[in-house]
Amino acid sequence: MTAASPASTDLLTAAVTARTVAAGSGVAVLAVAGWRSHGVLHGCDEQGRVVLLLPPDAVLPDLPPVGPHPGTCVLEVERSAALPDATVPLASVQVWLELEEVPPSERPAALELLAACHSLSEALRSWRGRRLLRGTVEHAHCHRAPRCEEVDAEEFAAAVPDPVAPWEADALERLRVDLREELLDGLRRASPAARSRMVLDGPAWRGTSDLADVLPVAVDERGATVLGVLSDGDRLHLRLPFPSAPHDADDVVDLTATALHEAVAATA
Incomplete structure (x- = not known):
């Protein structure tokens, strides 16, 4: 394994x-x-x-x-x-x-x-x-x-079963519409240590210039999974854990933004 x-x-x-x-x-x-x-x-x-x-x-x-x-x-x-x-x-x-x-x-x-x-x-x-x-x-x-x-x-x-599953598609659409640019900007500013904690799988993420695009691809009650596209075309999965379980799509947007801001704050 x-x-x-x-x-x-x-x-x-x-x-x-x-x-x-x-x-x-x-x-x-x-x-x-x-x-x-x-x-x-x-x-x-x-x-x-x-x-x-x-x-x-x-x-x-x-x-x-x-x-x-x-x-x-x-x-x-x-x-x-x-x-x-x-x-x-x-x-x-x-x-x-x-x-x-x-x-x-x-x-x-x-x-x-x-x-x-x-x-x-x-x-x-x-x-x-x-x-x-x-x-x-x-x-x-x-x-x-x-x-x-x-x-x-x-x-x-x-x-x-994960309680978010029945309305995951709605939550993902909200993330893609409301938070995509903020995700890209924030993840580009994350420190190397924060990046290491977020990566689930994929190639090495060398620095801010590597990340060309991001797209939320999955949401569950524990967090959001984001697909990162690197400048050379390689892809990796990133994980933004939630501090609490979401109850609706609005919660997912708020909790994802909170997880992103905590990752960026760790750059100090």
């Missing part, structure tokens, strides 16, 4: 990240004994079980006990930030599952759960007849800069 940088201590725990991503964030692929299905809708119920809706053309192999061993059933979810000229990976989660069909009596509730996770309530009627599965988590693997971590079944089930 990659050694953690100082900024990594401000990240959500691996269990919370895995539970948040599995609960609907990101692009998912279901792999069962070599068979793969793209475009899988996914969510988590209150018991921490993963609910999956397969695409209309998916022909899944038989499930246990007559099909592949449960250890071969893996939900792979990639969470990325879509930028105008690139896609920036943020987290990758693999969840090993023991799969079963959702009983007919529980299908309406499971579909409602997925609709809520993906803001697709109007699409419920088009989901009739599609295969709906439920998976008990055996363990998960969570990778995000700067580390890879394992999450066991108990940790996954007990984790509470």
